[in-house]
Amino acid sequence: MTIKDKLAAQQIYFILGGLFITSLVVSNLIFQKFFYWYPFHIELFGTKLFEISVGILPYPITFLITDLISEIYGKKRANQIVVMGIFASLFSLSIVFVSNAVPATNWSPVGDSMFSTVFGNTAVAVFASMLAYLFAQFIDIHIYHFWKRITKGKYLWIRNNFSTFSSQFIDTLTILLLLCSFEIIEWNRFTGLLVSGFIFKAFIAACDTPFLYLGVYLFRKRFNLRLNDEIKLL
Template sequence: MTPRTTLHLNRDRSELAFLALAGIFISSMTMLNILGATRILDMSFTLAGLRIPLSVPIGVLPYPITFLCTDLISEVYGRRRATWVVIVGFIANLWLLLIIWLGGVLPGLNSPVEDVAGRLPLFFEIRAATLGGTVGSMIAYLIAQFCDVYLFHFWKDLTDGKHLWLRNNGSTLVSQFLDTFAVLTIAHFYAGILPMDANQPVWPQLWTYIFSGYVFKVVFALLDTLPFYWLTSWLTQWVNTIPESPEAPSFEQVV
């Protein structure tokens, strides 16, 4: 076997790490659109005797990791690669949307007819929630992810590559708010999938959802600062460190 060159070994490691980050990013985004607001988690708590409402759609759970992935890709691989991951993630979710839509229009053994309890068959309930929520989610996705990539490199250029914590948190906090506001307002006014009390004003309820979702994302954005530092350092070193054996398996052999 011909020993692989240093260039090839570095490239293999680099591409393997990139594919892992891109895979986590895309799978998290598709999971978000499938789960959506199928369940609202009650994370309310009491602070100094004051009840703080915190209602978070279950689809939000995997979302904070997407910004960590794009920030890592931006830092290690550059803005162009991060932008392409966002675009591919968008295309992957359009594919998800197409399959779910086709699943409802093609003939099947069960039809979208409500049972005695007024419930549709499981697929059609998921389909209705997914189709309705995905439109808002994808609009918010493009706004937030491109904003995150742009602001990350804006802060990086402004600080001459210093203050890693600033571009990590600064880009994420702004883009997370834009995403939360866009996806929840569209989910309510366009899709009507948020559980709302018809006897109460709309905007106070909507702001509760927006506040809850944003607080959840902000907490995780701040908590991922140290992991971001560590992962950036480890990943940069790993993709540029040659294994001791020149016969190390290639990327093609690993996968």
């Protein structure tokens, strides 16, 4: 690759990293709103299935991006993005903490009570999310490269889906255990939210496979990459 190509590849890597961090931070900030995403009312152990947090909406994007980076830039760069996400989460947590601590004026459109209601549990959410995120993302990257090695770079759909299904279940289980332990969510909703969250994430993971194929195809065409080639950044 020429220097120009490597600079272009590095710029795309930074863009993907920005999308990854934005999706991760936003999912932590909006998690307290829940919605019903399926037209049929199904109950499991007294809990309605498919009632899930809106924080789950941007989260699958992070796994698509890490899979794409793993495929094109390699395991080291994918892990680097994960670590960057941790620092971004901690930084956003500190901003929210300070913002919640300072008193609102009497004319502020958003008062202390409303702000605390929306963002007061953000610290716990970020803590829970970071632990779940650490487990899930590193497992996702590890399993992805395990299947890439086993299949010798073929069958992209296998490593994309197998890695994401496993990591998404671990992510959903971990974050719900922590949120229920901190009494942000009632324990009687645990099973329904676990099943709903995993099914939703697995569904999105299956749907994003064509987008991963498209992304890999565009990268290989743009940078003349052969099967199993990875871009080494400057």
